[in-house]
Amino acid sequence: MGGIIEKITEFIKDMLKGWILSNLDSMFTDVNDKVGTIAGEVGMTPSAWNAGIFGMVRTLSENVVIPIAGMVISFVLIYELISMVIDKNNMHDFDTGLFFRFLGKACIAVMLVSKTFDIVMAVFDVGSYVVAQAAGSISGSTSIDVEAALVSMLNSQIDTMEIGELIRLGLETMIISLCMKIMSVLITVVLYGRMIEIYLYVSVAPIPAATATNREWGSIGTNYLKGLIALAFQGFFIMVCVAIYAVLVSGITVAADLHSALWSVGAYTVILCFSLFKTGSVSKSIFNAH
Numbered sequence: 540m541g542g543i544i545e546k547i548t549e550f551i552k553d554m555l556k557g558w559i560l561s562n563l564d565s566m567f568t569d570v571n572d573k574v575g576t577i578a579g580e581v582g583m584t585p586s587a588w589n590a591g592i593f594g595m596v597r598t599l600s601e602n603v604v605i606p607i608a609g610m611v612i613s614f615v616l617i618y619e620l621i622s623m624v625i626d627k628n629n630m631h632d633f634d635t636g637l638f639f640r641f642l643g644k645a646c647i648a649v650m651l652v653s654k655t656f657d658i659v660m661a662v663f664d665v666g667s668y669v670v671a672q673a674a675g676s677i678s679g680s681t682s683i684d685v686e687a688a689l690v691s692m693l694n695s696q697i698d699t700m701e702i703g704e705l706i707r708l709g710l711e712t713m714i715i716s717l718c719m720k721i722m723s724v725l726i727t728v729v730l731y732g733r734m735i736e737i738y739l740y741v742s743v744a745p746i747p748a749a750t751a752t753n754r755e756w757g758s759i760g761t762n763y764l765k766g767l768i769a770l771a772f773q774g775f776f777i778m779v780c781v782a783i784y785a786v787l788v789s790g791i792t793v794a795a796d797l798h799s800a801l802w803s804v805g806a807y808t809v810i811l812c813f814s815l816f817k818t819g820s821v822s823k824s825i826f827n828a829h
Contacts, residue, residue: 666771
């Protein structure tokens with residue numbers, strides 16, 4: 540009778556072990572795949588990330604936004620001329636240089652609008668270069684193979700576990716595996732959300748560029764440029780977050796407690812997602828973009 544109970548117990552243990560190992564096999568696949576591709580994702584310029592979307596945005600900008608920017612330039616230049624006249628005591632203090640300054644500002648404004656896309660692409664080319672340099676400087680792989688370490692820890696401890704502890708461990712791995720899949724989706728949301736925000740910025744670029752030469756209205760163009768730089772450098776901050784995650788997760792190999800190691804990896808992944816969501820506001824805060 541005791542032998543039958545032993546065999547049933549061993550059978551249940553084997554089932555639970557297979558369940559736990561199955562959970563571990565799929566636990567880190569999505570997050571590892573997504574984290575491993577972050578450097579490539581954030582290092583792309585808008586034109587390289589999706590040429591179709593970029594072409595559509597550029598077409599909308601040239602056909603819809605640039606005519607509006609032309610009207611904005613007209614308004615800004617008229618406002619600028621009126622301000623110059625008033626500043627010179629209604630032309631009583633006549634200065635021929637006034638018209639040359641006005642003409643120079645008009646030429647600069649038109650040139651900025653006509654070259655807006657080149658300027659925008661230059662900003663993101665710099666951002667892409669910074670991300671590429673950061674990826675090269677980060678030691679180790681951003682795709683962390685924690686599964687092998689956890690399976691090794693499991694194999695060294697699983698034979699001493701009773702059914703109750705195996706059930707507990709199976710539930711833990713199942714919950715953490717589900718959380719990991721959710722984290723992978725959230726990472727995708729951050730990366731795609733950033734690119735959509737970039738395309739929105741790019742689509743209206745000529746309008747803020749049209750205000751850049753005016754003293755009163757120039758703050759629109761200045762703040763737009765700050766926001767553009769913040770978006771470009773957000774990719775760098777994302778790479779820093781990934782590098783920190785890589786260092787933290789690699790530390791789980793020295794953990795003695797399997798339960799603690801599992802929850803630590805889950806916590807580090809949650810921290811990574813939270814940090815990625817914060818990179819946008821941190822970047823805008825540093826570059827004083829509103």
